[in-house]
């Protein structure tokens with residue numbers, strides 16, 4: 001490879017240069033430096049059971065022996081043990097399932113394998129690998145929405161390795177199981193790739209699609225072994241077991257080789273407030289990343305900056321280009337932006353330019369994460385925590401070429417989770433705690449799924465057990481509602497056609513944002529956020545262009561907008577009420593109570609504020625006329641007695657602000673323990689709640705019936721709340737900022753908030769829970 005750059009800097013030297021930029025700053029932006037050492041790969045011999053033909057096929061691809069974790073997982077699967085392999089990016093998870101699967105296909109000419117992936121791109125990639133192995137008689141094929149009708153019949157009849165996705169399984173294969181009878185009867189393995197992506201409501205749906213698959217295979221007399229591949233996570237076996245409904249053994253020890261990385265955690269400095277009463281803000285992570293990219297390019301380092309949004313990528317690239325051109329005219333040309341949505345040729349051209357050294361800096365969305373093989377960079381800048389550790393390491397893993405040491409820098413955004421992480425390196429580099437959660441017991445998921453199952457074949461009592469609690473109760477309800485009919489042989493779907501079930505349904509159609517003058521569809525906003533984001537008068541940003549909402553038609557789920565650049569922003573205000581329906585589980589910790597249960601939440605967006613851009617000055621508050629929305633969901637909540645709060649030094653007048661601040665930070669930190677987005681959850685705090693009769697903080701799943709997030713928070717409450725406390729306490733601001741207790745989605749305009757007293761509230765809760773940890777060991 002020709003390389004026109006001559007980087008004289010190792011990662012330590014480069015980091016030193018980047019830090020020097022701060023100049024007079026009193027506090028170093030670098031909060032931690034971790035040196036992740038290189039790891040030698042550990043191979044294992046091919047398992048003795050491997051057919052020589054399969055072994056030869058892998059050898060022809062240059063694979064002389066499997067890594068230890070691949071061999072271990074493959075052998076478990078071959079013995080009929082359901083297994084999940086949860087190891088790092090590029091650790092070769094594919095071989096672990098290809099080995100037993102292909103061995104079965106080669107040694108038994110009738111056997112079949114079903115492979116499920118979350119994306120068509122990944123399935124296509126897997127197909128290419130299988131075809132390259134060139135094994136006779138396997139006839140691998142993808143079967144998805146793009147597969148032409150005429151090919152489908154051939155695939156059903158002849159393919160023995162079918163690659164598809166959960167949607168296709170749900171909409172096509174299971175309803176048409178009769179035509180798949182031969183394939184299902186011979187099914188030996190079900191492979192579930194990237195299984196950590198099945199989370200929340202979607203994950204709960206997929207869990208039942210898999211139970212329907214197990215029921216169908218059982219009817220045809222097969223009992224396939226499930227092999228799952230996952231990113232590293234807190235509880236891979238537990239999550240895989242919830243997903244499949246089967247006992248699953250985990251393999252987590254990664255024996256693949258890896259280059260050394262110097263990993264720095266970086267917190268942008270707090271800026272001097274513009275006026276006395278303005279809240280303090282940090283230098284934005286985008287600006288900070290743009291400057292780091294500039295310095296890296298000046299130093300001749302090939303660097304990629306990852307950022308969450310397309311707009312962010314454009315901002316970083318153009319800011320870096322500008323400063324480079326100011327330093328050396330023409331140098332700006334060596335930086336580009338890269339994002340999903342570019343044409344394939346454009347993407348390839350950018351990749352080539354980066355590899356040749358013609359380009360030195362790239363600002364990218366996560367578009368690079370899947371599929372495209374671009375490695376061998378000197379440095380990776382990560383602008384804001386990408387949400388999961390898996391993504392973080394996927395991005396950091398782009399750095400390092402030819403075994404050279406590489407540099408990765410995580411630049412914290414103005415957000416409590418990012419703040420926590422840059423001050424708690426063990427959460428980034430230690431044992432993962434974040435788990436993939438889903439809730440197959442969600443009645444809003446279970447009901448439609450039971451209907452789908454019944455339409456495939458009548459549901460017997462034994463079937464109901466397969467679907468788990470509360471399937472029996474739901475089935476009886478569906479009978480009462482006239483949806484199913486009970487006969488001696490089971491529950492029957494009695495309607496024409498199939499039930500309409502959307503696996504990704506989150507309660508309500510997404511709202512389309514349409515430019516009124518042109519009829520152009522700009523984008524969609526999910527049903528849940530539509531009232532707050534698209535109310536009449538709202539400013540809606542789309543790829544950096546500002547629009548004003550003229551009309552929100554809830555019936556047709558359309559918002560009409562026109563382009564306008566006002567000098568204000570809009571902030572919706574809402575009123576939320578919550579009542580407790582039942583308590584599923586609780587911990588009595590003296591002055592503190594911790595609860596998990598069902599709640600009814602009503603929410604109404606009632607008005608919005610217009611605020612001047614720059615100063616944040618409130619121009620006016622305008623009323624809105626939007627309907628109340630109701631949500632029955634699952635919540636976790638804690639109560640603290642007023643006496644205990646007073647004893648901790650919180651004055652009664654400060655209860656609301658202290659609880660509110662603790663609620664915001666708690667929601668912000670939940671993604672640390674469960675893979676969710678802060679937008680997936682809601683909260684409510686009050687100095688005296690009618691149902692609990694005490695100062696209370698509620699955190700609830702934002703989807704009907706719950707998605708597993710609140711449940712995970714309940715199960716790991718001490719860990720979650722300790723991290724919340726730390727995030728608040730370690731923030732350098734005086735009275736609360738977006739990095740700790742302010743929330744971008746607060747319906748009360750972040751008022752009142754008391755940062756200092758929030759720490760006291762959480763200390764009180766943690767002290768009490770600490771004394772009752774034994775009772776917390778619920779499953």
Ligand SMILES: [Zn+2]
Nearest residue numbers: 731733737740
């Ligand atoms: Zn702060």
Ligand SMILES: [Zn+2]
Nearest residue numbers: 746747748750
């Ligand atoms: Zn709030």
